[in-house]
Amino acid sequence: MSSYRIHGATGEWEVVIGLEVHAQVASSAKLFSGAATAFGAEPNTQVSLVDAAMPGMLPVPNRLCLVQAVRTGMALEARINPWSRFDRKNYFYPDLPQGYQISQLYHPIVGEGEIEILVDEKDEGSAKRVGIERIHLEQDAGKLMHDQHPNFSYVDLNRSGVALMEIVSRPDMRSPEEAGAYVRKLRSILRYVGSCDGNMEQGSMRADVNVSVRKPGGALGTRTETKNVNSVRFIMAAIEYEANRQVEMLESGGRIVQETRLFDPDKSETRSLRSKEEAHDYRYFPDPDLLPVELDEAFLADCRASLPELPDAKRRRYEQALGLPAYNASVLTAEVETARWFEALLTDLGVHGSPATPSSPEQELARRASNWVISDLFGALNRLGRTIEDSPVGPAQGAELLRLIADGTLSGTLGKQVFEIMLETGQDPARIVEERGLRQTSDTGAIETAIAEVMAANPDKVAEYRSGKDKLFGFFVGQVMKAMQGKANPQVVNELLKKALG
Amino acid sequence: MTSLTDLGIAQIRDGVRGGAFSAREVAEAYVAAVEKGRALNAFTVETPDHALAAADAADAARTSGDLKPLSGVPLGIKDLFATKGVPTTAGSRILTGFRPPYESTVSANLFAAGAGMLGKLNMDEFAMGSSNETSAWGPVISPWRRRDGGNAALTPGGSSGGSATAVAARLAPGVTGTDTGGSIRQPAAFTGIAGVKPTYGRCSRWGIVAFASSLDQAGPMARDVRDCAILLAAMAGFDPKDSTSLDLKVPKWEANLSSDIRGRRIGIPREYRIDGVPAEIDRVWEQGIQRMRDAGAEIVQVSLPHTKYALPTYYIIAPAEASSNLARYDGVRYGRRVQPAQGGLTDMYEATRAEGFGAEVKRRIMIGTYVLSAGFYDAYFNQAQKVRALIARDFERVWESCDLILTPTAPSAAFALGDKANDPIAMYLNDVFAVPASLAGLPAISVPAGLDDQGLPLGLQLVGRALDEQGVLDAALALEERAGFTARAEAWW
Amino acid sequence: MSVDAATVRHIARLARIAVSDAEVEALAPELNNILGWIEQLQEVDVAGVEPMNAVIPNHLRLRDDMVTDGGIRDDVLANAPAAEHGFFAVPKVIE
């Protein structure tokens, strides 16, 4: 794996990246109130008196949010802290009604863990481990709108108090690609666990990107923090821009200021947030409205028992038990919905997830199924602009199609034809084969008749072929298949043609 | 016949039940007393309609035979409790015009028990004060006057000063108070009434404007111990909306009330004998000790070694919590907004809070902000929380040798308005005896125990183990019976 | 340590309270006085003492994840000094 370097005037520079990902906890109600968390509601309709910080209102924690943070920690093989506590982070802003955010500074619910990423999903050698420093729970802020009125900003508190997990990585990443792979992998794990929907467009996941540069192997440089970047592409672009800016700054004799920056997606650059630069002093202290969080064994056992098979384990199983190529296994496990769809397909095909003997018919079927999903199904979905969750063809129909191909009812070509019709009509493949007569034929009599007709119609080509122009064989196959309306078994056509052409 | 406003809670409840008078008559008498007592500035809002409606409901309930524990009892509610649709200001200009769309759990409990509300009671701004002089609505005046004839307006104490004056001047048979570091007990002592600060977590804090969350507790103030027991039972109870509320059944304090304290061990902490306390305080304390002994209790000398650190500990923790709790008063969602011309958001925040908060509140916010600010957290806040743990541990150890602690409630009788207004620390020292129990979350009561040379009431405090309100009430009853405190302020208003 | 005028201004800024020069002048000695008084806590030996976490031993109670609140916009906005179109309105924030 070649390392990512910025080539400056004074030589090469290494980039050091750490990410703080804010992931919205998948819960119906907020962290400390019973108001809803659903996206897109009318302003201030999902606000309780607690969220609006009315005098005398008190927080009561939502159990599910604690469960989700713990399950996420377990999925990242992190240390779960049986004793944690909520702290107040104090600052004034109109999107923060209490004047403080309830967060966890001193004793987070989850401690150190680790994520394994594949920087290049086609290259097992690109694997790398990124350390997790901590996960803590905290409240989201409300939303400010600046463009509705000439003199006012508007405040919507619907998001105020929604539970977030802040997942803090170690500064272990060294390139935009590694950061991208980290976020994709983290998102995948969160979605497997079900602790966050991973919807970056709706702001369910966003990252604070910490970047510094140094001469390879040198001491860590001063970092900047680019706040609230909300797509993998933007995160990578922000790193790219920020790293180059820092190198230029340092090489021209400047100094990096530890500061908060903002990413501008239109210009693909970061900008200093000077307006917020005044001395921050958050005056954290334990929230006296809340008692410490003490997790007992039963709570932890329940969390552990509810964890699904995670992407890495699944990928290994696909490779080892199902005999899938590494690339296929990686692609099929990257998203929980894909894996779910693929496993439903396997179940319908009668292939089970338990270890089979190498190159058994089951493994062969699984391998073909995986190829079909990756090339045919993904290709079609791409074309239709759909996700696997709203695929017009379900796993049961896919299995039926694959079975028709496996038992010779359909040739590969016919299979593709039937699949297209399935996509268009939503009909079952067997019915399509039946109604449209698309069954592949191995009837030697019919094929021989067609061959005879083709040869009779093309005496000159026959002569050329026989005089050594082997390339023409393909032409004859094509003509025969055409005469058979594509339904002839291609192997039988090949055999009989060879015989007839001598 | 005695006036209806001479009747306390138990007498009103029993009289309405027995048909001696109607709840309507009681409510009307008290509504008239409230109007007549306006010179005392005890109420910020009068709500006669609320009291009269509850009285009518009580009279109807009597006819239909389903009277509730407080049917027919009109109460005053400290302005720190959010009352639905009724202005709630916490004594602060910054909450001008605020009408909560919700009812605090404690006031809701009282209304559900059949009580009516005569009005909201004046108080020190955000409960920060010991003389009621920090109220944005002017000081409350004590009904008591010195014998010297000078007629200096005296403080009823604070922060529950409106509450104390209302009870002492017979404007209400009982009221709610809140106690963060003595705000029920010190005014009770100053005005010759009884007041209970229950165990932290007994009464829900939901809907009470927060001052210092780890210390704030609501409690009753009334003319005697029995009335306090009745009121407390209606106020207390588990509330799932308050994470620090105790999930326990409310004991039958009144039914179990007994002044038979034979064999009870009463601890006298040596650290509470401090320099500069008037001899009369010591005298009343000694009398109290003798009365306990007369009642069959065993007197034990005990030590609470960290007592002298309680007040400075309190003046770190309470302002720190307050600086954060009061951040929500920012002119955005409720209350007062001051927008300087051409000013931006920060100017609005700073002007709103500068004009909305009074001097003492600002002082405490500044102290709290300072002790939490970068570099000072460990030296101040964390150190204070450790000393607080030591103070709580002192009590734990003392409970091995005694069941209750008897001390003076305050180091002086009521002082004149203005006397201490310019010396914050002298003002803070008012609560020197009250604060340790607050820091440890323990139940405590102040009962009237005698008069000083000027004829002003003095109170004694009893502190008990966590959750032992019964023990505290019983011993207080024994003291009350033996003290025979009958003095009351002459109506001059 | 002693609180000077600059510190008073800094603290007032953190607390978002406007202070005039005269107020700063008055506040500095006042705060010094109080802070000097609470300084005595430093003499307490707290070795091995855990800071207090819960006043009365109690367990944190948790809520079930159910929507039980919200949908009360009128109540939420009723006391606002400025509200428009279902929003709170604040002086324009320039970011």
Ligand SMILES: [Mg+2]
């Ligand atoms: Mg951050």
Ligand SMILES: [Zn+2]
């Ligand atoms: Zn965060």
